[in-house]
Amino acid sequence: MGNMKLKLNRIFMFCLALLAPCAVWGQSGESRQVDYTPSEVELITNRYVDSYDSLINTFYLRRIAKHRLISNREFDVEEFDAIPDSVLIARLRALHTVIPMTFNKEVRAHIRFYLRYIARRIDVMMMLSEYYRPTFEDALSRYGVPEELKNLAIVESALNPKATSRAGAAGLWQFIYSTGRDYDLEVNSVVDERRDPYKSSVAAAHFLSRLHRVFGDWTLAIAAYNCGPGSISKAIARSGGKRDFWELYPYLPRETRGYIPAFIAVTYVMNYYPQHGIRPVKLEVPMHTDTVGLHHDVLFHYVEEFTKISDEELRTLNPQYRADYIPASTGNYAICLPSNKMALFISHLDTIYARSQDSLSRRPITVEPDKGSVRSSKKDKKSNKGGGGRYHTVKKGETLSSIARQYGISLSQLKKMNGIKKDKITVGQRLKVRG
Numbered sequence: 001m002g003n004m005k006l007k008l009n010r011i012f013m014f015c016l017a018l019l020a021p022c023a024v025w026g027q028s029g030e031s032r033q034v035d036y037t038p039s040e041v042e043l044i045t046n047r048y049v050d051s052y053d054s055l056i057n058t059f060y061l062r063r064i065a066k067h068r069l070i071s072n073r074e075f076d077v078e079e080f081d082a083i084p085d086s087v088l089i090a091r092l093r094a095l096h097t098v099i100p101m102t103f104n105k106e107v108r109a110h111i112r113f114y115l116r117y118i119a120r121r122i123d124v125m126m127m128l129s130e131y132y133r134p135t136f137e138d139a140l141s142r143y144g145v146p147e148e149l150k151n152l153a154i155v156e157s158a159l160n161p162k163a164t165s166r167a168g169a170a171g172l173w174q175f176i177y178s179t180g181r182d183y184d185l186e187v188n189s190v191v192d193e194r195r196d197p198y199k200s201s202v203a204a205a206h207f208l209s210r211l212h213r214v215f216g217d218w219t220l221a222i223a224a225y226n227c228g229p230g231s232i233s234k235a236i237a238r239s240g241g242k243r244d245f246w247e248l249y250p251y252l253p254r255e256t257r258g259y260i261p262a263f264i265a266v267t268y269v270m271n272y273y274p275q276h277g278i279r280p281v282k283l284e285v286p287m288h289t290d291t292v293g294l295h296h297d298v299l300f301h302y303v304e305e306f307t308k309i310s311d312e313e314l315r316t317l318n319p320q321y322r323a324d325y326i327p328a329s330t331g332n333y334a335i336c337l338p339s340n341k342m343a344l345f346i347s348h349l350d351t352i353y354a355r356s357q358d359s360l361s362r363r364p365i366t367v368e369p370d371k372g373s374v375r376s377s378k379k380d381k382k383s384n385k386g387g388g389g390r391y392h393t394v395k396k397g398e399t400l401s402s403i404a405r406q407y408g409i410s411l412s413q414l415k416k417m418n419g420i421k422k423d424k425i426t427v428g429q430r431l432k433v434r435g
Contacts (some may be wrong), residue, residue, distance in 0.1 A: 051158035075119035080112055080276065091272055092264070098146040099218045101264050102246065110258070110265035115276055122273050123280035128159040129270070132172070132197060139201035143209035146218060151266045152225070153204075155259070161195050161319045170194040171319075173204035183207055190327055196320035219245040219260060227256040289317060290342045294328035294335060299356040301402065306348040307341045311402065324402065359395075394429040403431065 088108060092101035118125060129150070136150040156174040157163035169176045171194035177187055183203035185193040193199045204225075211221035214229055223245055224232045235251035242248055249257055273280075300314050301324065315324070317336040326333050337345055345352075392403055400423050404414040415421070417432045425431070 051156075051160045051163040075116045075276065075278065077112070077116060080115060088268070091275070092268060095148075095267065095271060097148045097267070099148055099222070101267065102219075102260075103264075104246075104261070106258070107261045107264050107268075110261045111268050114262075114265050114269045115273070115278070118269060118273075119276075119278050122269075122278055123282070125154065125159065125270070126280055129154075132159060132201075135198050135201050139198070139205040142202065143205040145205045145208050145212075148267055149208060149218075149222070151270060152222065152263055153201075154266045154270070155262045161197055161200075171200045172197055173200050175200060175203065179207065186331070190323045190325060191320055191333075192322055193320050199320075215243070217243065217245075220248075222263060223248075223252065223256050223260060226259040227253045231256070288339045289336050290339045291334045291336045292342065292346065294326055294333055296353040297329045297356050297360055298326040298335065298352060299359055300324035300326075301359075301398070302352045302355045303335070303337075303345065306352055307337065307345050309337065309341055313338075390433050392431045392433045394425050394427055394431060398425075399423070400425055403433070409433065 085103070085108070088111065089103045092103050095101055132153070133150070136153065137147060139145075140147060140149060153159055153172045157172050159172065161172050162170075163172070163174065164170045165174060167176065170180075170192060173194075175183070175185060175194040180187055180194045180200075180203065183206055185196075185199060185203050187194060208221055208225055211224045211229060212218055215221055215224060215232060220232055220243065231253055232248070235248045236243060238251045239248050245260055300311060300321070303309065304311055304314060311324070314337075315321075317338070318326075326335060335345075394403070400414055400420070401411055404411045414431065414433065415423075
């Protein structure tokens with residue numbers, strides 16, 4: 001994968017080296033000059049590549065990997081390069097969008113990249129777009145945000161709810177901790193609601209609508225979503241009061257200069273991929289799910305036991321819970337399950353509550369709160385201590401992996417602390433889980 005990325009980047013950088021300062025066409029047909037550098041494009045496209053590479057290792061996508069391998073022919077770069085600008089401009093103008101689909105050579109370069117990279121992945125993007133569509137549309141319409149902004153999540157995370165950036169941004173909409181807190185997303189050692197598809201979508205819509213009220217322009221609102229309203233205000237001041245994104249372009253951070261072109265490019269690709277010979281395999285959304293609110297604490301272990309859902313599938317459907325534990329007695333929490341398992345879950349819910357409570361009373365969840373946690377579970381202060389450290393007694397059905405997740409440590413750390421070379425453990429065995 002590393003070699004493939006390097007090869008793509010070299011080809012892409014060669015293409016960009018050919019591009020001089022570029023003219024920009026707005027919806028009214030005016031032209032003006034904008035300078036940019038290849039690094040601005042690379043920042044955004046690398047984010048997409050990293051998020052997608054992580055996405056393909058998730059539970060559901062591994063199950064359909066064989067379809068992805070045969071889904072589309074290679075994208076013909078030379079064929080794309082022969083397309084006149086006028087054709088791409090006409091297609092962008094034909095989209096029914098509130099946000100101007102401005103065209104320039106940087107937008108073209110982004111379209112070229114996304115078409116090239118997504119060509120054999122468009123089936124996955126279409127499947128996930130369909131899966132998240134009701135969530136995105138509900139959240140965006142609630143705050144009066146244009147529907148096309150659902151494509152922003154593709155730029156941000158490649159629709160990977162577990163995506164985490166090098167700067168610590170997380171989830172479909174890539175909230176950093178402080179902004180997530182401002183929009184009521186709980187982040188601590190047990191729960192990270194930035195990874196909750198619904199709650200994070202509502203927060204993103206709320207944030208975007210507020211940014212639009214501040215700047216009175218959707219393009220500037222999108223740019224501010226990327227770099228923060230303070231950076232946009234500084235760019236306006238440095239430009240002498242200009243309030244058009246392309247006039248502010250030279251005064252913006254490098255990543256933000258590529259952010260709007262990336263959004264326009266993704267919107268183009270998601271609408272016009274057939275015109276470029278891309279024929280996705282129709283993938284059925286594997287996650288037909290339902291959600292139910294909980295009233296008491298629940299351990300994933302007992303949900304798995306009574307519904308026969310694998311731990312990996314349960315974590316995939318509930319990425320916001322970091323410790324395989326839902327602290328429902330302390331707040332408003334829900335669990336997402338396959339639709340065909342919901343009736344079974346509800347029929348055993350009282351037993352799951354009781355078993356979880358019994359286990360927590362004898363062996364509470366012990367986690368180290370993140371710095372500046374919004375809220376932490378009441379269970380966090382309890383511990384299971386032994387002389388010289390903290391210990392755990394193995395119960396029936398537990399594995400080294402589940403115990404490591406419960407105490408917030410890696411499997412290799414757990415094995416090293418206990419001198420374990422193989423993965424075999426026995427009921428009643430005492431394991432050290434803290435030094």
